[in-house]
Amino acid sequence: MSKPKLITEDGIRTDGRRFDELRPIRMEVGVLDKSDGSAYVEFGKTRVFAAVFGPREVHPRHLSLPDRAILNCRYHMTSFSVEERKPLGMTRREVELSKVIREALETVVFLEEFPRTSIDIYIEVVQADGGTRTTGLTAASLALADAGIPMADLIAAVAVGKVDGQLVLDLNDVEDKYGEADMPIAMAPRFNSIVLLQLNGRISKDEFPKALALAKKGIMEIYRLQREALKRKYSATPEGGM
């Protein structure tokens, strides 16, 4: 298939957005009963569940650390999440994304509170349309907060990229495939610290700060939605002595 036109002369993208607009976002917390914490996040057609178990006993036991918990993370795409059936099991890409997501989350979770235990995070992509790692990370941090695991901040993530020579926020699948660059960024917004940054493709030295600023703007909006989603679940206040 040849490269489609990604941005019209009026600056409208394939799904009708402007360059600095996010896709319609939906977030829900505590959607799965059997996990200790869970979340569902939707960025347009990208849909992701995240579930957290733990702190629980480490298995096998020799992997446990005497002074802190270990964080396990599994990012996985369901076989029906993409157009061509994805074979079951972890691909190299999924193994890598599990690792970068885990490393991003390790920066905010207070692991030393639960020595000799493990905290397990499962991220399941049920529908993929670009930006699954950022959506997954956003969902995972919500699920961790929902599980009551102490953390320094939530993590919000979004991708910026370059398509048809222009910087755009929150790439979808087509823009990712045919664009010139894709740069997922995750931040702990409270401390203005970047916890994940990858770059696929090329952007110039001058464009980089602009891309970063664009991402930050998106991240602040996502962070606001995350807080809203959490507050929505826990809005009722208890009475009596706690």
Added chain:
Amino acid sequence: MPLYFSEHEVVLPGQLLSDDGRRSGEGTYVADGKVYAAQVGLATIRNNRICVIAFKGAYRPQVGDEVIGVISDVKPNGFDVVLGKHLTGVIRIPDRRKVQNLGLRVGDVISARVKESSLRGIILEHTRKMRRFDKGLLISIHPAKIPRLIGRRGSMINMIKRMTGCRIVVGRNGLIVISGPSPAQEFAAVTAIKEVEKEAHTQGLTERISKLIDSILKGGVG
């Protein structure tokens, strides 16, 4: 120093609570000399410290807590006690004869006080306050709901005890032992406790629980 929250406000991880880092309590952390929330919960001030009462989360043993556990191993110098999903405590007794005298076996349910909770593990006291339960029901609820079950100065738990006539021992780790004169009364107590767990965040709970127990005791199965 100003506070950035109102009493019993729902706060989220990373939310700034105060500029005075010395007042950081449970459920909070200090960064750059400021207090931030670490968990989703209700912000409050306890003993002049800023705390977040978490809605959910694993039990973290504090020295002096009374916990209930199941003996999982008997060793020459003590016992291992399972306290929940991820926690195992130990009772250390230097005197071998005393270990035998206690007569505890694997599977016995005991309550004990936490003597130490550190990198060395959770150590339980064996001298004072340790006891074994001979009979009763062992149930488990979410540890975060235990304070609500106890209520302000024990109001909730005392009411359940009084109304059902059961003896109830509540462990901070979420395990509860109930023993009553009849299965019906024990059933009423279990139902009431499970209801408190489910409805912990709602208003007017004490009254509703009282009605619930009443209806169960009167009408058989409520």
